[in-house]
Amino acid sequence: MTWLLKFPLLSVIIVLVTYGVFGWYVGESIATWSHSLGEQTRTWGWAVEDQAVFLGLHILAAMVIVLITSSLAAPVALMTIVFGSGFKSDNRAIIAxxxxxxxxxVILRWINYFVRFLILFSAAILGKLALQNRGMPQWQVLSILGVICLGGFIVGLLSFDYYGHILE
Incomplete structure (x- = not known):
């Protein structure tokens, strides 16, 4: 029971609500996306059902969430890959x-999507820092964070499926 007193409840609630709102947003806009993508694939001559596109978009959103939480596992290594060793020669500097x-x-062109990604990433960082501050090991922090993020996303999707049609 003492672990419950050490658990950072406010940070976890913020992460849960952030990912829940993202799930609601995906649930709200995915019907339009799946229909337009289904129409586009039919114009290309592909036989893809709207339901398959609908499921694929849900899986893609869940993969984004897993990518965000797994990128928190080794942020120093990720920063080294993204920003490191680009300026060792003139050719590399020009390419960088x-x-x-x-x-x-690209970020400025699609700033509204990038801002959503940054909000999700910031909430995950908040949850990670709050859980790490309590002395939990890295694997446990990432496991708890993954469950919380995916759980919030699923709750947001299901709440839109249930309440979204009532509110319209």
Whole structure:
């Protein structure tokens, strides 16, 4: 029972609500996305059902959540891969500048999606820091965080499926 007193409840609630709102947003907009993607695949001559696209988009959103939580496992290694050793030679420096220029343009073009990703990432970082501050091991922090994030996402999806049609 003493572990319950050490558990960072406020941070976990913020993470749960953030991912729940993301689940609601995905549930709200996925019907439009799956229909338009289904229409587009039919114009290309592919026989893809709207339900398959619907399921694929849900799986893609869950994979984004898993990617966010797993990227918190080794942030120093991730930062080294993303930013490291790009300026050791002139050719690498030019390629790095071109790549980051392109990345900034893409981020600015789709700023509304990037902001949602940053909010999800920030909430996951908040949860990780709060759980690590309590002295939990890394594997336990990531396991708890993964369950909380996926659970909040699923609760948001299910709540939209149940309440979304009532609110319309």
């Amino acid at each position: 500048v071109l790549f980051w220029s392109f990345a900034v343009v």
